[in-house]
Amino acid sequence: MHIMGFEDYRAQALALSIALQTEYREIRLHSFPDGESLVQVPVNLPDHVVLVRSLNQPNSKLIELLLSVSVLRKHGARRITLVAPYLCYMRQDAENHPGEAVSQQVIGRLLADNFDDVITVDPHLHRVQRLVQAIPARHALAVTAGGEIGRFLQQQYADALLVGPDSESEQWVSEIAITIGFSYTVASKVRSGDKQVAITLPERDYAGQHAVLVDDMASTGHTLAQAAENLLHNGARQVDAVVTHPLFCSDAEQVIRQSGVTRIWSSDSITHSTNAIQLANVLAEAVRQIV
Numbered sequence: 001m002h003i004m005g006f007e008d009y010r011a012q013a014l015a016l017s018i019a020l021q022t023e024y025r026e027i028r029l030h031s032f033p034d035g036e037s038l039v040q041v042p043v044n045l046p047d048h049v050v051l052v053r054s055l056n057q058p059n060s061k062l063i064e065l066l067l068s069v070s071v072l073r074k075h076g077a078r079r080i081t082l083v084a085p086y087l088c089y090m091r092q093d094a095e096n097h098p099g100e101a102v103s104q105q106v107i108g109r110l111l112a113d114n115f116d117d118v119i120t121v122d123p124h125l126h127r128v129q130r131l132v133q134a135i136p137a138r139h140a141l142a143v144t145a146g147g148e149i150g151r152f153l154q155q156q157y158a159d160a161l162l163v164g165p166d167s168e169s170e171q172w173v174s175e176i177a178i179t180i181g182f183s184y185t186v187a188s189k190v191r192s193g194d195k196q197v198a199i200t201l202p203e204r205d206y207a208g209q210h211a212v213l214v215d216d217m218a219s220t221g222h223t224l225a226q227a228a229e230n231l232l233h234n235g236a237r238q239v240d241a242v243v244t245h246p247l248f249c250s251d252a253e254q255v256i257r258q259s260g261v262t263r264i265w266s267s268d269s270i271t272h273s274t275n276a277i278q279l280a281n282v283l284a285e286a287v288r289q290i291v
C-alpha cells in the first residue's frame with residue numbers, strides 16, 4: 001500500500017503515512033491558464049493506493065481526483081481508497097426547492113463509482129444515518145474527531161461548559177462532554193439565509209461561565225458568532241470555540257473573533273492557521289479497519 005497526496009495537504013498525508021508506516025508519494029498538479037488541470041501520478045504502483053485529499057473548495061479537486069484515479073488504474077492500482085477528512089456536497093440531501101440538484105446523491109455516486117473505499121471524518125449527514133447510504137462504495141467509513149477534540153479540551157481546561165450551537169451539534173458535543181466529564185448544553189438555531197442565523201440558548205445560569213462552542217464546521221462563521229454573542233450577553237466570562245472542519249469562508253474567522261470569541265481551534269481536516277488537533281491516528285485506525 002502507498003499513500004498518495006497533493007502538495008496542498010502534504011503535512012496531513014505524510015503524517016498518515018508515518019502512522020501507517022507506509023511510503024508517501026505525491027501527485028503533481030499543473031494549472032493551465034484556462035483553468036484546466038494537468039495531473040501526473042507516480043508510476044510503479046502497488047495493488048492498493050490510498051489517496052488523501054480533503055474536499056473543501058471541491059470543484060477543481062473533484063476533477064483532479066477523477067483524473068488521478070483514471071491514470072492510477074491504468075498503471076495497475078487495483079484498489080483505490082479515498083481518505084477525504086472533509087467530504088464535500090454532503091449537506092444537500094433533498095430537493096428542498098423544485099429544480100435543486102441533490103448533490104449528496106450525485107457526488108456520492110461519483111465517488112462510489114471511482115473509489116473502492118471512502119473514509120471521512122464527521123460528515124454532515126441529516127436524514128441519512130450511515131455514510132454508505134450516501135456513498136454506496138465497498139467501504140464507506142465515517143470516523144469521528146470527537147475523541148481527539150475531547151482529549152485536547154481536557155489539556156486546556158480543568159472544567160468548562162461545552163455548548164453546541166444548534167440541535168445538529170448535539171451528537172458531537174454530548175459525546176465529547178460525557179467522555180471527558182464536562183457539562184454541556186445545546187442551543188437551537190433558525191437559519192434564514194447563508195449569513196442570517198438566530199440562536200436561542202437554553203435557560204440556565206451562564207454568569208461567570210467559561211464556555212466552549214463545539215461544532216462540526218464553521219463556514220461563514222455566523223453560527224459560532226451569534227452563539228458567542230448570546231453567551232457573552234448572558235454573562236459568560238469567556239467563550240472559546242473548537243470545530244472539526246475549519247472551512248472559514250472569506251471573513252469567517254474575523255466575524256467569529258469580532259463576536260468576542262477568545263480562542264479558536266480546529267482539527268487538521270482542512271489546513272488552516274487554527275489547526276491544533278491532528279487526525280492522523282484516527283485516520284490510520286480507519287485505514288487499518290478496511291484493509
Ligand SMILES: O=P(O)(O)OC[C@H]1O[C@@H](O)[C@H](O)[C@@H]1O
Nearest residue numbers: 215217218219220221222223
Ligand atoms: O454558520 P456557518 O458557519 O455558515 O455554518 C456552519 C453551521 O451550519 C451547519 O450546517 C453546521 O453544522 C454549522 O453549525
